[in-house]
Amino acid sequence: xxxxNFLSSYPELDQWRPALSSGDHESxxxxxxxxxRAVRSAIRYGSEHPWSWVPPSVVLLLSLAIYLLSLPxxxxxxxxxxxxxxxxxxxxxxxFLQRRLAALKSEIDGxxxxxxxxxxxxxxxxxxxxLTPDRVQLSxxxxxxxxxxxxASSNGLDPLNELVMLLSxxxxxxxxxLTLKSLSRPAQSQNPTTASILNPTAPASADLSGMFLxxxxxxxxxxxxxxxxxxxxxxxxxFHTLVQLTSNx
Amino acid sequence: MSTLSALLKQPRSVLDALRLPRRLQPxxxxxxxxLTNFACVYYGDHSLVVASFQSDGLSIRSGESVSIPxxxxxxxxxxxxxxxxxxxxxxxxxxxLNLEGCPVVLLLSTSLFAFGSFKNQSxxxxxxxxxVICAASPYLPHETLVSDSIYVSGKDSYHFISYASxxxxxGWFSVLCSCDCKPALICPAVANSLETLLGSxxxxxxxxxxxxxxxxSLFFCSPKGVSTAKRLPYGTTLYLPATSxxxxxxxxxxxxxxxxINELTAEINEPAPAEILVSGVGFDRLSTFISxxxxxxxxFTIQPVIASRLxxxxxxxxxxxxxxxxxxxxxxxxxxxxxS
Numbered sequence: 001x002x003x004x005n006f007l008s009s010y011p012e013l014d015q016w017r018p019a020l021s022s023g024d025h026e027s028x029x030x031x032x033x034x035x036x037r038a039v040r041s042a043i044r045y046g047s048e049h050p051w052s053w054v055p056p057s058v059v060l061l062l063s064l065a066i067y068l069l070s071l072p073x074x075x076x077x078x079x080x081x082x083x084x085x086x087x088x089x090x091x092x093x094x095x096f097l098q099r100r101l102a103a104l105k106s107e108i109d110g111x112x113x114x115x116x117x118x119x120x121x122x123x124x125x126x127x128x129x130x131l132t133p134d135r136v137q138l139s140x141x142x143x144x145x146x147x148x149x150x151x152a153s154s155n156g157l158d159p160l161n162e163l164v165m166l167l168s169x170x171x172x173x174x175x176x177x178l179t180l181k182s183l184s185r186p187a188q189s190q191n192p193t194t195a196s197i198l199n200p201t202a203p204a205s206a207d208l209s210g211m212f213l214x215x216x217x218x219x220x221x222x223x224x225x226x227x228x229x230x231x232x233x234x235x236x237x238x239f240h241t242l243v244q245l246t247s248n249x
Numbered sequence: 250m251s252t253l254s255a256l257l258k259q260p261r262s263v264l265d266a267l268r269l270p271r272r273l274q275p276x277x278x279x280x281x282x283x284l285t286n287f288a289c290v291y292y293g294d295h296s297l298v299v300a301s302f303q304s305d306g307l308s309i310r311s312g313e314s315v316s317i318p319x320x321x322x323x324x325x326x327x328x329x330x331x332x333x334x335x336x337x338x339x340x341x342x343x344x345x346l347n348l349e350g351c352p353v354v355l356l357l358s359t360s361l362f363a364f365g366s367f368k369n370q371s372x373x374x375x376x377x378x379x380x381v382i383c384a385a386s387p388y389l390p391h392e393t394l395v396s397d398s399i400y401v402s403g404k405d406s407y408h409f410i411s412y413a414s415x416x417x418x419x420g421w422f423s424v425l426c427s428c429d430c431k432p433a434l435i436c437p438a439v440a441n442s443l444e445t446l447l448g449s450x451x452x453x454x455x456x457x458x459x460x461x462x463x464x465x466s467l468f469f470c471s472p473k474g475v476s477t478a479k480r481l482p483y484g485t486t487l488y489l490p491a492t493s494x495x496x497x498x499x500x501x502x503x504x505x506x507x508x509x510i511n512e513l514t515a516e517i518n519e520p521a522p523a524e525i526l527v528s529g530v531g532f533d534r535l536s537t538f539i540s541x542x543x544x545x546x547x548x549f550t551i552q553p554v555i556a557s558r559l560x561x562x563x564x565x566x567x568x569x570x571x572x573x574x575x576x577x578x579x580x581x582x583x584x585x586x587x588x589s
Contacts, residue, residue, distance in 0.1 A: 003398035003585075004411050004440035006418050007432055013422075016352035016433040018285065018306060018587045033283075040307055 105246040108239070115239055120212060120220065124148060124172055126227035131166040135159035139205070147177070147212055153205035157183075160206050167210065172223060177211035288348035288430060289579040290339065291438060292421075293358025293530060294462045294484075295319050299342040300571050302354075302579055306587040309580045313346050314571040326361055329420030336427045343428060352433040353425055354582050356575075359529075360464035362437045363387045363412040364478035368405060377410075386412045394418050396436070398444065400474030407474035411437055434582055441581040442528065442549070443468055443475065453523035456510055457549060460529035462486045465506065467513055469522065477517050481509050485531035490538050499538045507544050533572035550574045 007015050046053055121143050128150070132138060136159045141150035154160050160183070168178045185204045215223065217240050224233035283305040291298040300314035323334045343349050365385040376382075377395045386393040392415045400407040418435060425432045439459040446457060452472055459466040465481040488502035507525075514521055526549035527542065533550065542548060550573035571579075 003444055004396045004436040006394050006396050006413055006435045007422075008396065009394050009418070010422060013426075013432065016431040037307065044307060 101246065104242075108242050108246055111239065112243065115236060120172055120215065120223060122229050122232055123220075123223040123227045124212070126229060127170050127172060130227075131163070131170065133159045133162045133166075136163050145212075147210055149181075149207065149209045151205060151207050153203060155203050156201045157204050160204055164206075164208065167208065171219075172213055172215075174211040174213040179209050181207040181209055183207075286348060286351045287433070287579075287583055288343055288346070288351045288353045289582075290353055290355045291357075291575055291578070292319070292324070292355070293360070293438065295321060295325070297338065297342070298571065298575060299339070299346060299348070300575070300579060301346045301348050301351075302583055304583050304587070309583055311571065311576060311579070315342055315345060317342065324420070326358070326417075327414060328416045329424065332420060332423055332427070336424050339424060340428050343430065348430075350429060350431070353428075353430040354434045354579060354586070355421060355425060355432070356434075356436065356438040356578055356582060357413075357417075357421070358461060359437045359439045359459045359466045360461055360480060361413065361417060363480075364466075364468075364475075365410045365412070366474070366476050366478060367408040367410065369408060382408070382410055385410070388412060388414055392416065398440075398474075400447065405473070407476070409475040409478075411440065433586060436582065438575075438578045439466065439468070439528070441585040442578055443470070444585060445581045446470060446526070446549070447474060454519065455524045455526060456513075456522045458506065458510075458525065458527045458529070458532075460485055460506075460527060460532035460535070462531045462534070465509075465529070465531070467510065469513065469517065469519065471519075476519075477513065479513055481506075485535040489534060496539055499535050500543055502535060503543050503546060506546075528574045528577060530572055530574055533574050550577050 007013060124143060128138070128141070132152075133154075135156070136152050136154040139151045139153055141148060152160060152163055154163075164178065164180065167173055168175075183204060183206045185202055217236065221233060221236055221240070224230075224236060284303050285305070287302040287304065289300045289302050291300075295318055296316055297319045298314060298316045301312035303310040303312065317338065319335065319338065323329070323331045323338070329335055340349075343351075363386065365382070367382060367385075377397060382395065382397075383390055383393070386395070394413045394415050395410060396413075397408050397410045400409070421435060422432065425435075439457070443457060446455070447470060451470075454469065454471045457468045457470060459468070461484045463484040463486055465484055467477075467479045467481065468475050469477040469479075483505070485502055488498050490496070490498040506527075510525060511521075525544070525546050527546050528549040536542075536548070536550075
């Protein structure tokens, strides 16, 4: 209501009221008219209240100043963006490789138990095949982690002596562990004589046992190389290389 | 920075610098459906002024105006004695200005009203029927019409009441109704300028002086509202010099006005106001004889809020029956109509 209007004392009067204040008129006004009215109203308010321009102007000037101050930094950022991308890519690849290496290391650790078992069966079999004299026949032999047992027979004691001597000199056999458990000479007839027993060329069989020498990786590789066991040699070498590689990384 | 500090030391210069140039100020709408023609009528000091105004609610354009003296046997300050004669006069003027059927804004001289200010501190709001308000009327209760404005400041509310003679308002209401016009507003001339002043958000007290030819009305405006109104028994009639060389006579009016203001502030126990604003028909007549306002008085006839929206169809130096104060009063009233 308008103040001090004495027409309000005449309620029966159909008093004139501005059409612009009615909501219907506002809603029926086209959008362009309403926008134009809002712009004119804003300009009028700014003209009537000049100080109202100051806060937005200060804010705009401060924003512009901050933007101008940030331009050198933005240029530096845009110039170094490619380097940053390359570095970021490198870091990502390095992290991927580190994860891959850790996975590989854990996988290798799983295989390590197989290589740490001291069972140089292949090398011993090679040496046994290589050193057995021609006149000696191996009837049986057995191996385990720690040692071996074998039965050898020959026509005479000399070939057995030669076998014992060769076995004791093998690098795979622990020194002093070779033991002759039994030596027997089967009877040539139903009445053996002492002479036949003492005959050096009479057949004889011996049970031998021994312990393997504990070896490190280099010694194992050396044994495999000497035994021309290239498969185990290459596997052990690759494994040893991988262990060294993963332990150094 | 030194330039800025220098500008800040001159706030008026800064305001002038920040004010939009004239060509950027809002112009009146060109859509005829949004324009409303107003018949603005002022009566005071036995003179009837009719002016045409156009407005779209945002801007105002003043048009032609005409002034005619009204004989005392037709109408005076207390009553309208011959309604038919006044009706004929007004109808002729409206016809002359092509304002028939337009909404009428009737501003009556401020001296035709009495004013009172009440502070309501209780929880029960004052109403116009309240005995405290009715008792302050200079007229008998059944001959009094009351209208008010309320200013709320915190828990307190301030009622600024205007009292009018029922016979006078009834007479003007009958005249308007018989003129085939649609009444839009009947109020004291200075009322809406006063509302504009209070709505401008000033933080210091001020005094608005509505100077007429035979009387002067003082309104002490604090930031909370109009606290006191007082009518002085003199206007500018006696101080209008015969020639423009005699400015001393005009200065005597302002000297007497300042003394009256000092008496008022001492009477209500208030400090001296920060600014004293002067307007009114009598002041417009007197201001043609003076080059500058003395005693720090400020011209309130051209208010910035109104001036930015006011356009004139007439040339700046063309003779007009519409004085600057009436320009301001009519414009403020039309804008208040739209803002209400």
